Amino acid sequence: MTLTMPAGAPAGALLGLAAEPSPRDLAQTLSEPGWLVEDRMAAAALARELPVEANQLFTSYVDLRPVRFGEIAAYAQVGEAREISSVMPEGAAALLEVRDGALVARGLSRDAAAKGVIVDTFAHVLRRDPELLRRLIEGGATLPTDDRFAQIARAAYEIGVLVYVPDGVAVNGPIVLRWAQGRPGRALITRTVVALGRDAHASVLEEQVAVGGIPEGGSQALWMGTMEVVLDRGATLDVAGEEDFASHTVSFVNRHATLGESAALTWALAMVGGAYVKSRIDNVLVGRGAGVHQAEIAFGGGEQRFDLTSYTRHRGPDTTGDLLSKGVFQEASRGFFKGLIRIERAARGADSYLGEFSMLLTKKARSVAIPSLEIDQPDVRRASHSSSVGPIDEGQIFYLMSRGISRDLASKFIVLGFLEPVVARIPLPAAQERLRQLLDRKWIPGQ
Amino acid sequence: MTVTPEVVSNDRSKYDFKDEIVYLAETKRGLSRETVEEISRFKGEPDWMLQFRLRAYEHFLRRPLPRWGGDLSRIDFDKIVYYRKPSEREEKSWDDVPEQIKQTFEKLGIPEAERKFLAGVGAQYDSEVVYHSVREELSKLGVVFMGTDQALLEYPEIFRRYFGTVVPPEDNKFAALNSAVWSGGSFVYVPKGVEVPLPLQAYFRINGENTGQFERTLIVVDEGARVHYIEGCTAPIYATDSLHAAVVEVIALPRSKVRYTTIQNWSNDVYNLVTKRAHAYENATVEWIDANTGSQLSMKYPAIYLRGRGATADIISVAVAGKGQHQDTGAKAIHLAPDTRSRIVSKSVSKDGGRATYRGTLKVAPGATNAVASVRCDALMLDDQSRSDTYPYIDIQEDDTTMTHEATVGKISQDQVFYLMSRGLTENEAQNLIVQGFLEVFTKELPMEYAIEFNRLVRLEMDNAIG
Numbered sequence: 079m080t081l082t083m084p085a086g087a088p089a090g091a092l093l094g095l096a097a098e099p100s101p102r103d104l105a106q107t108l109s110e111p112g113w114l115v116e117d118r119m120a121a122a123a124l125a126r127e128l129p130v131e132a133n134q135l136f137t138s139y140v141d142l143r144p145v146r147f148g149e150i151a152a153y154a155q156v157g158e159a160r161e162i163s164s165v166m167p168e169g170a171a172a173l174l175e176v177r178d179g180a181l182v183a184r185g186l187s188r189d190a191a192a193k194g195v196i197v198d199t200f201a202h203v204l205r206r207d208p209e210l211l212r213r214l215i216e217g218g219a220t221l222p223t224d225d226r227f228a229q230i231a232r233a234a235y236e237i238g239v240l241v242y243v244p245d246g247v248a249v250n251g252p253i254v255l256r257w258a259q260g261r262p263g264r265a266l267i268t269r270t271v272v273a274l275g276r277d278a279h280a281s282v283l284e285e286q287v288a289v290g291g292i293p294e295g296g297s298q299a300l301w302m303g304t305m306e307v308v309l310d311r312g313a314t315l316d317v318a319g320e321e322d323f324a325s326h327t328v329s330f331v332n333r334h335a336t337l338g339e340s341a342a343l344t345w346a347l348a349m350v351g352g353a354y355v356k357s358r359i360d361n362v363l364v365g366r367g368a369g370v371h372q373a374e375i376a377f378g379g380g381e382q383r384f385d386l387t388s389y390t391r392h393r394g395p396d397t398t399g400d401l402l403s404k405g406v407f408q409e410a411s412r413g414f415f416k417g418l419i420r421i422e423r424a425a426r427g428a429d430s431y432l433g434e435f436s437m438l439l440t441k442k443a444r445s446v447a448i449p450s451l452e453i454d455q456p457d458v459r460r461a462s463h464s465s466s467v468g469p470i471d472e473g474q475i476f477y478l479m480s481r482g483i484s485r486d487l488a489s490k491f492i493v494l495g496f497l498e499p500v501v502a503r504i505p506l507p508a509a510q511e512r513l514r515q516l517l518d519r520k521w522i523p524g525q
Numbered sequence: 526m527t528v529t530p531e532v533v534s535n536d537r538s539k540y541d542f543k544d545e546i547v548y549l550a551e552t553k554r555g556l557s558r559e560t561v562e563e564i565s566r567f568k569g570e571p572d573w574m575l576q577f578r579l580r581a582y583e584h585f586l587r588r589p590l591p592r593w594g595g596d597l598s599r600i601d602f603d604k605i606v607y608y609r610k611p612s613e614r615e616e617k618s619w620d621d622v623p624e625q626i627k628q629t630f631e632k633l634g635i636p637e638a639e640r641k642f643l644a645g646v647g648a649q650y651d652s653e654v655v656y657h658s659v660r661e662e663l664s665k666l667g668v669v670f671m672g673t674d675q676a677l678l679e680y681p682e683i684f685r686r687y688f689g690t691v692v693p694p695e696d697n698k699f700a701a702l703n704s705a706v707w708s709g710g711s712f713v714y715v716p717k718g719v720e721v722p723l724p725l726q727a728y729f730r731i732n733g734e735n736t737g738q739f740e741r742t743l744i745v746v747d748e749g750a751r752v753h754y755i756e757g758c759t760a761p762i763y764a765t766d767s768l769h770a771a772v773v774e775v776i777a778l779p780r781s782k783v784r785y786t787t788i789q790n791w792s793n794d795v796y797n798l799v800t801k802r803a804h805a806y807e808n809a810t811v812e813w814i815d816a817n818t819g820s821q822l823s824m825k826y827p828a829i830y831l832r833g834r835g836a837t838a839d840i841i842s843v844a845v846a847g848k849g850q851h852q853d854t855g856a857k858a859i860h861l862a863p864d865t866r867s868r869i870v871s872k873s874v875s876k877d878g879g880r881a882t883y884r885g886t887l888k889v890a891p892g893a894t895n896a897v898a899s900v901r902c903d904a905l906m907l908d909d910q911s912r913s914d915t916y917p918y919i920d921i922q923e924d925d926t927t928m929t930h931e932a933t934v935g936k937i938s939q940d941q942v943f944y945l946m947s948r949g950l951t952e953n954e955a956q957n958l959i960v961q962g963f964l965e966v967f968t969k970e971l972p973m974e975y976a977i978e979f980n981r982l983v984r985l986e987m988d989n990a991i992g
Binding site for chain 1: 592593891904905906907908909911912913914915916917918919920921922923924925926927928929930931932933934935936
């Protein structure tokens with residue numbers, strides 16, 4: 079579908095792109111129902127009020143200078159490619175791939191389809207079951223109301239993806255969502271909602287990759303999106319993410335999860351590519367006994383910037399948060415790790431930990447850690463954080479060198495071992511192997 | 526391991542007294558350019574200081590209130606008396622101090638403290654140093670320990686060389702306010718190679734309703750010298766808000782060692798907004814030993830800038846936040862030179878709806894190679910009406926830095942309480958003992974007398990809590 083697009087950024091543009099459709103035009107082009115238009119407008123109004131960083135703790139550590147919005151334009155066409163493949167990766171339960179702004183592949187296993195699982199675009203779900211989508215996303219669903227970029231995604235997404243697993247259904251094999259993005263000068267804004275019913279189980283692998291065959295350079299490319307997770311009582315979800323955009327691509331991602339009673343969520347996220355990655359993850363532990371385990375790694379080189387924020391909010395009693403962020407920074411790359419554990423008064427018996435650990439491999443690399451705690455309930459099993467920054471441990475290097483391994487190879491082994499906790503959690507063997515190779519190639523010898 | 530009953534008193538009124546003092550001179554309420562000029566004229570200051578004050582005043586007007594930290598909206602700058610002078614001249618000996626003021630110090634226990642081991646006393650009564658004695662041998666060593674106002678007139682060269690160089694007026698709104706209206710505080714100069722054998726001590730007090738206290742302390746420790754400075758505070762309780770905005774500047778020249786100890790127990794209506802900063806040069810060591818009890822809001826982050834190779838920073842910060850109190854305190858270590866080390870240890874206790882916040886910065890700047898740093902924050906919450914926050918900022922820009930940080934928040938272990946109660950202690954005594962043990966890292970750094978007094982303060986706070 080072709081978008082109505084004013085020449086240049088209109089007044090009130092949310093991002094200030096070179097060409098940016100208004101949320102209303104976008105909704106009309108996509109023939110969306112009235113409630114969805116209103117939802118977009120409400121989000122746009124909210125986004126216009128919000129600063130880039132609403133949390134006073136972190137305001138001095140936000141730097142959008144590496145992002146050149148003014149040289150990126152929205153796609154003039156959104157929607158579906160002429161041919162949509164339904165071939166899925168070996169062992170996967172579903173695949174949905176958006177390449178260069180258009181849906182190019184969609185597949186769902188016979189088993190999953192029979193159980194009522196949905197993995198589809200908002201546009202399709204609106205035709206088949208509009209009330210389901212309305213129930214899940216109206217009012218902004220779970221997106222943080224204090225985050226400008228989350229609200230921009232809600233207002234201006236071009237493609238929405240829904241993963242829905244009904245009560246009691248366990249999906250066999252991972253659901254693969256693939257975003258191939260990176261045509262110079264183009265932006266894609268997306269929303270992904272993952273909703274699991276009572277006692278349901280699924281695993282999701284989200285791949286953010288460069289578009290093949292397009293030369294890098296020139297203008298930047300932008301990917302902005304969400305993953306909004308809602309887990310009903312007893313639901314369990316494993317999410318793995320691999321980000322390897324090309325070096326001219328900037329990305330903004332908001333992941334937000336709300337967990338009901340005894341629900342369990344794991345995140346295993348690897349960020350390797352892109353010029354600039356801004357990530358915020360919110361885990362809201364509402365039901366008694368809900369738990370989240372999160373591991374994320376960033377492996378930087380060149381002038382890369384990784385701006386990573388994690389919020390863990392304990393609302394219900396006996397909830398568990400276990401978060402680990404690790405970064406390795408080569409050349410002039412930088413990492414900003416911001417975290418906040420909030421334990422509310424009702425959350426007796428909470429167990430919460432946040433670890434932020436970095437290795438700096440060169441003089442020009444830099445790491446900032448702000449792991450904070452706000453505690454209203456002292457009756458906790460644990461409320462703590464720790465962080466460290468340092469070079470590669472000389473003792474470990476010596477140990478490996480004494481076994482006949484060169485210094486450079488020893489350093490590389492130690493770094494890859496440091497990042498392994500996330501690699502080991504990637505569900506598909508092929509995807510896991512690809513990430514290993516990606517990290518291996520990222521290593522710059524002789525630093 | 527017992528609570529020494531002879532030093533434990535439940536009578537908080539010991540600290541809640543107020544004397545009727547006739548002030549010999551004071552400015553009108555509120556702050557204006559004229560007030561600033563009037564203060565400078567009262568003091569007969571050189572013109573450069575007047576210009577400094579006016580520059581600070583201009584900045585104070587322009588600078589907005591900080592939007593982070595505690596609630597500052599209830600400070601009414603127009604209600605504050607910015608300067609008052611209780612007696613005309615600085616007293617040379619204890620006998621010359623007015624009787625009424627003496628009685629105040631009597632209640633605070635100063636004379637005993639002095640008899641025992643004071644090296645010198647600088648006692649601040651409202652906005653002026655009224656009593657100051659330096660032991661003979663310190664004078665012989667060339668150590669200067671006097672009121673800051675007096676030092677401006679008697680040691681103009683060294684004063685002007687260092688004053689305002691560590692904390693410029695433009696640093697923050699309250700540093701600007703202090704720079705505009707400062708009065709009193711201590712000036713210390715320790716010459717090259719001199720080791721001051723005993724701690725230098727100054728007691729501070731706020732008296733007079735709505736009196737702001739804006740003392741200014743400047744400590745210059747020359748190459749290879751050593752000194753330990755102790756500041757301790759108690760203040761009477763008043764109904765309306767009171768503001769304490771001090772600035773402390775410490776210059777630790779190469780190979781010197783400075784320890785600065787603070788025990789504070791402001792009354793629960795005081796806003797305690799203090800800028801404390803030290804510059805540590807080559808192979809110098811600076812230690813801040815800082816305790817915060819009392820006040821309704823403290824915002825205080827003692828900082829050490831490690832400017833010379835091999836300099837060391839050591840900061841121990843403890844805070845106790847009770848009913849209606851917010852202790853927003855912490856520490857800053859800024860590594861600017863190679864081979865520097867820093868250690869920050871923070872302990873906080875919150876209870877009765879109080880809020881204890883650790884807010885700190887650790888920064889390793891480019892060029893500060895081979896830095897070693899650690900930050901440790903522990904918080905104890907005594908009930909679920911209270912709140913504990915930890916906001917450490919860690920910014921590392923050198924690849925060979927070794928930095929570790931840990932923070933934990935928890936409550937008193939019921940197992941420990943049970944164990945102590947099975948040994949015959951009441952629950953109250955058991956909790957008190959556990960809190961004192963939690964704060965031991967601080968207490969053990971104090972001279973014995975202060976350790977006893979500090980434990981007594983904690984005991985008083987605890988009794989209010991658990992009763």
